[in-house]
Amino acid sequence: MKYPKLFEKGKIGSLELKNRIVMCSLAMGISDDKQCVGEAFRTYLMERVQGGVGMIILENTRVDDEHGVAAPWQASLARDEQIASMKQVVEEIHSYDVKVLAQLHHPGRETFSNLNSNEPVWSSSNKSCGVCNQETHEMTTEEVEQVIGKFVEAAKRATQAGLDGVELHGAHGYLISQFLSPYTNQRTDRFGGSFEGRFQFVKEIYEGIRTVCNQDFVVGVRLTVDELLAPNGVEEYLKLEEGIKVCQALESLGIDYINVSNGIYESFNALSEPMTYPQGCRSSLIQAVKEAVHIPIIAVNMIKEPWFAEKMLEDNLVDFVGLGRAVVADPEWAIKALEERECEINRCISCTFCFETLVSDAIAGKGPVKCAVNPRAGRESLYPAYKRDGDGRTVIVVGAGVAGLEAARVLAERDFRVILVEKEGKVGGQINIADKPPHKRKIDWIVEYELNQLQKLGVSIVCNTEVTEGVLEAFNPYAIILATGGEPIKPATIPGIELEKALTFKEVLCQDKELEGKKVAVIGSGATGLETAEFLCSKGNEVTIVEMLDSIGKGVYVQHYLDAMDKLSHYNVTYMPKTKLISIQKEGVLLENIEENKQAMYPVDYAVLALGVHSVNPLEEITKGICNRVFVIGDAAKVGRIEGAVRQGFEAAYTL
Template identity: 35%
Template sequence: MLNHLFSPKKINQCEIPNRLAVTAMVSNYCNQDGTATDRYIAYHEEKAKGGWGLIITEDYAVNPHAMGYKCIAGLWNDEQIEGHKKLTDTIHQYDSKVFCQIYHAGRQSNSTVNGGVQPVAPSAIPCPWNREIPHELTISEIVQIVGEFGDCALRAKKAGFDGVEIHAGHGYLIAEFMSTYVNKRTDKYGGCLDNRLRFVKEIVENVRQKVGSDYPVTIRFSADEGVPGGRDISESRILAKQFEAWGVDALHVSNGVYGSHNKGTVAPMYIPHAWTIDFAAEIKNIVDIPVFTVNRINDPYMAEGILEMGKADFIGMGRGSLADPALPNKAKNGEFSSIRYCIGCLQGCVGALYTDSPLACLVNPSLGREWELNYTPVSAPKTVVVVGGGPGGLEAARIAAVKGHEVSLYEQKGYLGGQFVSAAYPPSKGEFTTYTAWIIDELDKLGVDIHLNTEVSKELLQEIQPDTIIVATGGTPMLPPIKGIYKPHVFAAEDVLLGNVPTGDKIVIAGGGEVGTETAAHLALQEKEVAVVEMFPTLMKELDSVNRFNLTKILNEYEVKQYTETKVVEILDDGVEVENSQGRFILQADTVVLALGYKPNNTLVNELKTVSDNVVVVGGALKTSNALHAIREGFDAGISIK
């Protein structure tokens, strides 16, 4: 059924065993000197074990000041080769091929991560995220960087990589030279397209000269930069033809540059799946070398369809490989329901990069920890009781069962998933159900004993006498002392999202965080008149800038009224009295929704400690948190049971 997906194809003389590629994504798992760590190697090895045809490692810096993140790889000196040779030797134990992506971050860097120097660029225009004014490169500095790209590629070849990918996309240095969005030069490296392509042409020539004609050299570039003044597909068609003429062996067609308004580089859940494949298809129509497509492709059937339509030759799944490194093998074996799909949340992957932290994944808490984890079943299984069926409890139960323990899970409600169930109801978040459905299926296969509609008591656990109790009861909505808060038309956001309660046509939501604004969007799509009231100066302050931008677009399009720095004074029978710098006024409402945050639901903890000496509290039951932390804490609690 997936005949195209699992057919081999050559890039230059290198045969890739299937069409699924792990596209480069910053992991921050290396040492600060660019050398490989055991963590970095094991992270990539997990993907090779999982059956990916090609693994493209991320962002190898061509010099010590080319880094966009503090702990990325580098091949700017010969001493770095040995550790990265260990990586390629490890990958080559499997069928996968591995390419080394080489790059210079350009202005998309800052002095705290690139060795303490000013970033560089073709022109002195700051990056929207990093915001340091870059140094405008001189001709002699450009020539030096060209040679550094070639030297880096040669070291990659010596380190055993099967090919190199020149990163000329996503707003990094090469992309900056190619685009009038950043390049305002008037010398031979600026102005007309030929001049703007001179830098990348010299790099390709230098790389080819040093690695030889039979070594795969590919280029990743943005077909559409997605910003005012950026390059679009009209110039990218020209780029593609030029790259092919210069001897590039494959084209990796991506999109975007850095910036919160840009949907290109790593598209959030608000962006449609496979939304850029037509760019790749246009490029494929005019070249005779293989073409990669990427961006929000997370399903093997989707990937097969793209290949079947002839829109690309290889399918890149960066985040899909994070969520489930074994996706190819599972797809090949027809085990589609066992695939842990990427949900497009950005919390662990892109979210980590905002703080220059190591890569993480909400649905895969083992990511980046492959080198230290041991899944071997224990010799003496324990009796484990998990209290609470939210994300943290489900993950604790799953991994404890994987380790061979006898696990029972008790949930007070009639369904599993906790707040992650209602989290799937707002617009564009429906894929959250794939994680909940996946883990419930896994628990069934592992034989975890599930008890729904069951309230756990001290007496129940005294009867069971478990060796370990994991409390994952989550949080309960906060109810501050607002006059009228217990009126019959006042409901919790979770109940509104789940459809447990009816809502009128005029709705005021108290609380403008993630839950409140997503509930507002959910109700606004039902064409109800919605207002959000928030005490802080900004809405959804806990969201990253990309998701905030996209959610704000929905609120604005559906005319949700937004009142910041505004306090709810009293809930009336037909409205809400609020107060801000303009004074007190009344917002008309026939329904009031509370989204004022959560407090830990840990009332059971002390009582349960009288039953067992081994009581572990995770997730929202410990402190207010999110699913990323709850799942990680649940995993840690489950796997650490001896």
């Protein structure tokens, strides 16, 4: 399919872009220890540049080292020493006819004191962030003026580094956003009170930049136009009507473009939508802005596929499409679309693992952000191009879940002869269960990508085949990779587990046993339990979730928890935390309230166990006498998530 709109030239201010694809800012945490562009960051950027985007907006770039730190290895233009390395990579990017902007950023209250001089975090007012929960300092007028100066100084350094412009980060509840919003700005000086007062902060930043940068230097704003806080019970916040007013004021000021966004940390799933949200979920907000201003509009809109990006341009919804997670997952997204190789795109499945590891890894100083479907993302310098040194040597991969598929793909790229064997009639492993709850079909994309790549590489998959010692010996393999997966836990120690009414989540989701209009107890409230409960609710069942821990969903990543609980709120679900399953009986389940040590029979038609998965690895012992290169990966090694399975498959094949 051709995409004429997507690959049409376009203008932003003084800049002419070779196409309409903008790689938007996404924090990766891969600068060096001085927040300069080192080899890791350079390699990450250049793969996306060579992948065909028209413009790159660098990750959130620090302007203040003392009170404006979001992560230890965050890019920065707060000091002169950072100019040289930035200039070097900018020149390299320009050699590919790609424009590049820095996103100037100050987190305000949405950060942590331990990163910011161990002092209370700065904000427009002393209202702390409901997510970060840090003691918050209302900046004095003089401190506000100092930070304005730091934004201006960073923009000046950007010009010295040869950047084409800057984007002011006024979205997602960061400092500029905090000043614009009546939710976070209760000031009484000239930077608060009226709309004009709340607008003054960004106005003075822009005017300061224009005094130190020439008129050709592009200045845009990424802007939250609606904080979407109504579900939190908040009444006064930045709503779309006032967000549009901000856009119009920015246009009057002379801003070159607006990068439309929504949400703040306290409405996090609005700014980092999970898998269940569709492509185009922001369209109505974007359309309202597009109709209100005349300067170019950029927007990320859960775009994962070229056809949808093309449609946004055809519908005049945007002037440029913004890609964030999509080009982390596949740096060649643009060139594959241009060359009509859409089926080869490794599509982002919106699992939000990147945002989870932004907090757990990048902000905590443990390493770069991780992508579930692209193990090389942020680690391109650690994993350069594949060595094609397989020389046709035979490697048997047992199991065609995502770990086995990824291992087979990388081995084939390296010119090994790959024999991929799967005992089931369908590849995908646990994905064939995980895709069954409502709105989870994106998770299939990783399997579709792997299958397309294996077909391109000429790797055949042998299904419906049980691997035996004789089969392995017959091939005399150079190496064996065991990716035999896992199975749902069904403890034999539970009295009544043998009854027909005792089912696993797999049996329910794969509809080995169809349940409709039944009374069902789901035992376990991890992510699988919550999703199984939603699946059962969608089939008209009356659902109770039973959990031994003191709260439902404890340990589930917050975005997945909020998304799941929002979906379940549309049904009449009963929640029973602090409750233990004692036995399964013909009339129901015997439960014990752990807090009160009281047992009671709870009448249900079925008990569905969502207690996790155990490893299945029957072949490791017999392989030791056949081959001295044996790798156990994925759930067969240790039960985990998609990212771990893909990464283990990749690393085993890459390092062989």
